[in-house]
Amino acid sequence: MNKWDQATEEIEKAFHARANGNEGMARVCARRAANFAIQAYLIDQHIDLPSQNVIHLLNDERLRSLMSPKMVEIFDHLLMKVDANYQFDPSIDLLSETQALIEGLKEQKAS
Numbered sequence: 001m002n003k004w005d006q007a008t009e010e011i012e013k014a015f016h017a018r019a020n021g022n023e024g025m026a027r028v029c030a031r032r033a034a035n036f037a038i039q040a041y042l043i044d045q046h047i048d049l050p051s052q053n054v055i056h057l058l059n060d061e062r063l064r065s066l067m068s069p070k071m072v073e074i075f076d077h078l079l080m081k082v083d084a085n086y087q088f089d090p091s092i093d094l095l096s097e098t099q100a101l102i103e104g105l106k107e108q109k110a111s
Contacts, residue, residue, distance in 0.1 A: 002040065003036045003037070003039045003040030003043060004036070004037070004040045004106070006033075006036040006040075007033045007034075007036035007037035007040060007102050008033075008102070010029050010030075010032045010033035010036060011029070011030065011033040011095065011098055011099055011102060013029045013033075014026045014027075014028075014029035014030045014033060014095050014098070015095055017029055018095060023088070024082075024086065026094075026095055027082075027088065027094055030078070030094045030095050030097075030098040031054050031078055031098075032054070033098050033102060034054060034058070034074075034078050034098050034101055034102075035052075035053075035054035035057065037101060037102040037105050037106075038054070038057045038058075038063070038105065039052065039057070040105070041105040041106075041108065042063070050062065050063070054078075055079065058075045058078055058079050059079070066108075068104070070100075070104070071101060071104055071105075074097045074098070074100065074101045075101075077092050077094060077097055078094065078097075078098070078101075080092070
């Protein structure tokens with residue numbers, strides 16, 4: 001299975017976890033999906049992976065410089081932490097944003 005397929009599978013797991021009321025696992029799966037998609041994009045662009053760690057990738061300035069402002073905003077949201085009550089900013093739908101990130105990276109690779 002390639003990285004793009006892994007990203008798709010992982011975001012599907014995220015939506016399934018949310019449907020089952022497990023928002024924490026949904027966020028974990030969303031971050032894993034983003035990680036697979038970013039790795040796939042970098043591989044397709046023949047760019048050496050600076051790391052396979054999603055936190056390092058999301059913070060990598062070289063990678064961020066290749067992204068649109070909207071993509072960078074999604075990176076920032078993926079880096080956000082939950083509060084003391086394990087809640088995430090309710091105005092951010094991390095799963096939908098991650099799905100948009102995957103599609104956006106696929107579009108960027110094609111152009």
